[in-house]
Amino acid sequence: MKIGIIGVGYIGKTLALKLGSAGHNVSVANTRSPEKMDPDVLATGAKAVTAQQAIEDNEVIILSIPLNRIPDIAPLFASVPENVTVIDTSNYYPARDLKINRIEGGLVESLWVTEQLGRPIAKAWNAIGSQSLKKNGKSSGDSDRIAIPFAADRGTDRNITKKLIEETGFDAYDTGLLADSWRQQPGAPIYCTDLTAAQIASLIDTAERARLPARRDLAVAAIMERMSSAEANPDADFGLRLSRALYI
Numbered sequence: 001m002k003i004g005i006i007g008v009g010y011i012g013k014t015l016a017l018k019l020g021s022a023g024h025n026v027s028v029a030n031t032r033s034p035e036k037m038d039p040d041v042l043a044t045g046a047k048a049v050t051a052q053q054a055i056e057d058n059e060v061i062i063l064s065i066p067l068n069r070i071p072d073i074a075p076l077f078a079s080v081p082e083n084v085t086v087i088d089t090s091n092y093y094p095a096r097d098l099k100i101n102r103i104e105g106g107l108v109e110s111l112w113v114t115e116q117l118g119r120p121i122a123k124a125w126n127a128i129g130s131q132s133l134k135k136n137g138k139s140s141g142d143s144d145r146i147a148i149p150f151a152a153d154r155g156t157d158r159n160i161t162k163k164l165i166e167e168t169g170f171d172a173y174d175t176g177l178l179a180d181s182w183r184q185q186p187g188a189p190i191y192c193t194d195l196t197a198a199q200i201a202s203l204i205d206t207a208e209r210a211r212l213p214a215r216r217d218l219a220v221a222a223i224m225e226r227m228s229s230a231e232a233n234p235d236a237d238f239g240l241r242l243s244r245a246l247y248i
Ligand SMILES: NC(=O)c1ccc[n+]([C@@H]2O[C@H](COP(=O)([O-])OP(=O)(O)OC[C@H]3O[C@@H](n4cnc5c(N)ncnc54)[C@H](OP(=O)(O)O)[C@@H]3O)[C@@H](O)[C@H]2O)c1
Pocket: 006, 007, 008, 009, 010, 011, 012, 029, 030, 031, 032, 051, 064, 065, 066, 067, 069, 072, 073, 089, 090, 091, 092, 125, 126, 127, 128, 129, 130, 131, 233
């Protein structure tokens, strides 16, 4: 498939690598001009383009930027055909994104993204750490294969997202509609806890929506205490232990 990725940080770059290796035709963009693309990103085999080019003539567009940057790129989406699948990896972290009143007021994060873009999306790859995404993929059928949750409102988005997740080396766990995707937001038991599909099935309904923000903020406080920055990517093992201790 032809896939455009906007945002090539920890997650976007890893997706460029994985999806390129799976045989897809991947183009990537960030805030800079294509000539200034990091060589590490080009080493994935992806082609550097502008953000405008990343949304043109692609079957799938993946957004992997901080949530509070989504309004910056929203105007580009006016020209994206309805049948294109847009998959968003973002999460709301007020310590990084500043407070977004609609989300603070209870709007599900992915529904806020659909409001900003004015179109349907799928939500995926938001609930796995970038290092786990890079290193922990396994063949289909392996009993220890980690599952990545995803949500979408349209059947076509659901099918494409499921297929792409599986091609990155993980089981795809369908959590249902975007309105229910708070179950895969930061603070939920299935968020960045590297569970199998069977483990997700046994834990997803234990999520308590009202408790998620406090648990998310406790995790950020612990990361900041170690790393002095709310934007730091924690060491994979520490991040996993922290998420399991606080969220499950
Ligand atoms: N890190 C993780 O393990 C992880 C896991 C799951 C989900 N997520 C979520 O996925 C999203 C990306 O996270 P990340 O850690 O990969 O972020 P990151 O390392 O900070 O990278 C962000 C990327 O977005 C680009 N970007 C920012 N604003 C942009 C704009 N207006 N137009 C085009 N590109 C823009 C940046 O480009 P420049 O370099 O040019 O600024 C950069 O390539 C976040 O919402 C995060 O919460 C992260």
